[in-house]
Amino acid sequence: MSTPAPDWQVEHWLNTPKPIGLADLRGKVVLALAFQMLCPGCVSHALPQAVRARQTFAEDGLAVIGLHTVFEHHEAQGSPAALAAFLHEYRIGFPVGIDAKDPDAGLPKTMQAYAMQGTPTTLLFDREGRLRLNKFGHLDDMRLGAAIASILAEAVPDATTAG
Structure with a gap:
């Protein structure tokens, strides 16, 4: 299978x-x-x-991360304080990183690294950090749940034989 995906570039x-x-x-x-x-x-x-995914799957098996990837309306949604208030009001408790700006490209760095077409984009990684799904737009709950469950059901790599 492929190598681990590039890390997020969060400011x-x-x-x-x-x-x-x-x-x-x-x-x-x-x-x-x-x-x-x-x-x-x-x-x-x-x-x-x-x-819902955070509530459905055990935290020891699934990590849920938000990436605030701002590529438009920077003035209105660009500050950490505005995002913190938004997360509080919408009761978003999982970790959220603010995608690093790239003044030369106009698109945030993680958005570029993953060739995202816009938001929302769902990224799903396996236990070894390999990107298994990169989906722009809405993905219905059944499809996302099935994809998560399928990856969770895969054999856990044996640490004694890895690497």
Whole structure:
């Protein structure tokens, strides 16, 4: 299978005491949701779905991460304080990183690294940090749940034979 995916390029984290990288989450399946707080599809579908995934799957098997990937309306949604208030109001408790700006490209760095087309984008990684799903737009609960369960059901790599 492929090599581990590139790490996220985050300039600020919320809902976590320290920065989180993909390598920190090895051994877990990772659901990462790229969103913007002013994206209607993100607010009405994707973020509630991520919350449901967090409530459905055990934390020792699935990590849920938000990536605030702002590529438009920077002035309205660009500050960590505005995002913190949004996360509080919508009761989003999982860790959320603010995708690092790239002043030369206009698109945030993680968004570029994963060739995202917009928000919401669902990224699903296996226990070894390999990207298994990169889906722009809404993915219904049944499909996402099946994809997560399928990866969770895969054999856990044996640490004695790895690497």
